[in-house]
Structures are given as C-alpha cells and as structure tokens.
Amino acid sequence: MATALPSARTTAEAFWRWLRPPEAPAAPAFADPDDAPRDVLALGEDARRLLENPVLALAFNRVEDGLMRAVKKTSPAELAQREEAYRLYWAAQQLKAELTALVGAATVAAATRR
Numbered sequence: 001m002a003t004a005l006p007s008a009r010t011t012a013e014a015f016w017r018w019l020r021p022p023e024a025p026a027a028p029a030f031a032d033p034d035d036a037p038r039d040v041l042a043l044g045e046d047a048r049r050l051l052e053n054p055v056l057a058l059a060f061n062r063v064e065d066g067l068m069r070a071v072k073k074t075s076p077a078e079l080a081q082r083e084e085a086y087r088l089y090w091a092a093q094q095l096k097a098e099l100t101a102l103v104g105a106a107t108v109a110a111a112t113r114r
Contacts, residue, residue: 044106047099064092 037043050056070085 040109047102
C-alpha cells in the first residue's frame with residue numbers, strides 16, 4: 001500500500017507552525033480583592049509578608065529607580081513626561097504606605113485585644 005504524500009497546504013502549515021515561536025505562558029492573574037481577609041490582624045499579617053518579600057522589594061526598587069531616572073533625564077520642555085513619571089513614582093510610594101498602614105492597624109488591633 002502506498003502512502004499518500006502530504007499536500008502542499010499541509011506542508012506549508014507545518015512549516016509555519018514550526019517557524020512560529022512557542023506560545024508564551026499566560027501571565028498570572030491578579031487575585032480578586034473580594035477574597036482578601038476581612039480580619040484586621042490577617043490583613044496586617046498579609047501586608048507584612050508582602051513588605052518583607054524580597055521579590056516584591058526588588059520589583060518596587062526597579063520600578064522606582066526607573067521612574068526616577070525618567071524624571072531626571074527629561075528636559076525642561078518635557079513637563080508632561082516628567083509629571084507622569086513622578087505620578088507613577090508617587091503611586092508606588094502610596095502602595096507601600098497603604099501596606100504599612102495595614103500592618104500598623106493590625107499592630108494596634110492586636111494591642112487592644114489583649
């Protein structure tokens with residue numbers, strides 16, 4: 001029995017499939033804020049773990065350093081770009097401040113429950 005030769009279309013599809021890079025893994029999905037703990041102590045503990053996480057600290061440092069470099073290297077005429085970079089830097093600072101506030105609230109709650 002003779003084997004059938006692949007069609008030109010099948011061969012072309014196989015070639016392009018081979019040439020195309022493999023699909024990148026999907027980015028992890030963000031958690032749903034509704035799943036966050038409701039207890040102040042649990043929120044504070046989770047926030048403390050985030051603040052102490054070296055990977056998160058590295059990410060914050062890289063983002064903040066990049067934004068400050070962007071602020072510093074803009075010319076006086078690039079006011080909009082400089083302000084946008086500064087606003088993003090400020091937002092990163094606010095995120096850290098919110099995490100710190102959650103830790104503080106948990107510390108106060110723990111002290112008053114004793």
